[in-house]
Amino acid sequence: MAPIFCADCGTECALVDGRDVDAHNPEIADAWVWACPVCPASWAHQDKDGGCVGLPAGQATVNARALLRLQVMVPLVRQAPPNEQTLAAARVRAFLADHLDLADQEGLLANLNLDQLRQAWRILHAATYDDVRIWAQRHRGTKRRTPASGEGVAA
Numbered sequence: 540m541a542p543i544f545c546a547d548c549g550t551e552c553a554l555v556d557g558r559d560v561d562a563h564n565p566e567i568a569d570a571w572v573w574a575c576p577v578c579p580a581s582w583a584h585q586d587k588d589g590g591c592v593g594l595p596a597g598q599a600t601v602n603a604r605a606l607l608r609l610q611v612m613v614p615l616v617r618q619a620p621p622n623e624q625t626l627a628a629a630r631v632r633a634f635l636a637d638h639l640d641l642a643d644q645e646g647l648l649a650n651l652n653l654d655q656l657r658q659a660w661r662i663l664h665a666a667t668y669d670d671v672r673i674w675a676q677r678h679r680g681t682k683r684r685t686p687a688s689g690e691g692v693a694a
């Protein structure tokens with residue numbers, strides 16, 4: 540498995556008993572977590588395949604990820620019509636990943652470090668959902684090799 544690096548300092552993390560990271564946090568008392576040997580309280584949950592949920596990070600980074608979601612990403616998704624919210628959330632994530640030069644993936648936010656979060660804030664704060672939708676429609680053609688039926692037909 541690929542090594543896991545701390546989002547805050549870049550040090551390789553190790554899988555440890557949650558109790559050794561924070562004995563008072565019931566969330567991890569009975570779990571193995573990926574933790575940074577350098578930063579105090581920089582950790583992330585182990586995923587079901589033994590890998591890591593996002594990248595381990597300390598409280599400041601974890602808070603910044605939550606703020607970006609609540610104050611920028613959710614309002615952006617809410618600009619989409621109600622029946623388009625799920626698609627809109629995926630589009631906003633893909634839009635952000637593309638602008639940060641990262642692979643689009645589930646849980647993208649949990650992989651970001653503070654520098655990337657600052658960039659993400661600037662990118663998304665300046666965008667409207669229309670920008671995201673237009674970007675998504677433009678990019679759809681570049682990801683598929685052949686157009687789906689009904690698409691690419693000359694008008």
Ligand SMILES: [Zn+2]
Nearest residue numbers: 545548575578
């Ligand atoms: Zn660290």
